Amino acid sequence: MDKKIRVVVAKAGLDGHDRGAKVIAAALRDAGMEVIYTGLRQTPETIVEAAIQEDADVIGISILSGAHMTVFPKILKLMQEKGIDDVLLTGGGIFPEDDIKKLKEMGVGELFTPGSSTTDIADYIKEWCKTHPRN
Numbered sequence: 001m002d003k004k005i006r007v008v009v010a011k012a013g014l015d016g017h018d019r020g021a022k023v024i025a026a027a028l029r030d031a032g033m034e035v036i037y038t039g040l041r042q043t044p045e046t047i048v049e050a051a052i053q054e055d056a057d058v059i060g061i062s063i064l065s066g067a068h069m070t071v072f073p074k075i076l077k078l079m080q081e082k083g084i085d086d087v088l089l090t091g092g093g094i095f096p097e098d099d100i101k102k103l104k105e106m107g108v109g110e111l112f113t114p115g116s117s118t119t120d121i122a123d124y125i126k127e128w129c130k131t132h133p134r135n
Contacts, residue, residue, distance in 0.1 A: 005129050007058040010038040010047040012071045020092060021062035027118035028060075028125070044074040048082055057129050061091035068095055072108050088128050092116065 009025045011018050018040055025035045036054045038047060051059050059079075063071060072089065079085055090109035100111050110124050 005033045005058065005125060006036070006054055006056045007033050007060055007125065008036045008038060008047065008051045008054055008056040009060045009062065010042045010050070011040045011062050012042055012044060012047060012075075013063070013065050013067050014041060015063055015065035015067075016040055017064050018062070020064070024060065024062065024092060024118065024121065028122055031119075031122035031126070033122070033125070044071060044078055047075060048078040048084070051079075051087060052082060052084060056087060057134060058088040058090060058125055060125075061089070061093075063091060063093040066094075068093065068103065069099055072103050073106060076107055086132065086134050088125065088132070090125070090128075092121070 007028055009021050011021050021037065025037045029035050036050065038050050047059060059075065061071065061075065075089060079087060079089065088109050090111065092112040095111050095113060103111060109128060112121055
């Protein structure tokens with residue numbers, strides 16, 4: 001039996017809008033993944049720690065606050081420092097195209113904007129995990 005993909009879904013910072021994160025968490029569960037939702041107002045440190053404790057394959061950040069150019073690089077740095085740079089960091093929210101390009105160049109995975117299909121998100125995660133197996 002294949003190991004279930006484990007996804008930590010988190011809301012970083014002061015952003016209090018969690019409907020999207022909850023919709024994604026439910027969609028990923030429906031797609032056969034194990035989802036750990038950390039809740040609102042998490043710090044990059046608590047998100048990375050949750051990913052380590054939960055042996056996550058994926059960290060999914062939902063962010064609508066405009067702090068994505070601070071939050072994602074900080075999480076990436078912490079992931080590298082903690083030795084979990086084999087975990088996918090992806091996310092969703094409102095991002096200018098230029099910022100998406102910059103974040104991807106830094107090592108962030110696909111970023112999904114409003115209107116993205118939950119099926120496309122689940123398929124992306126499954127494909128990434130298939131092509132980047134963890135030990």
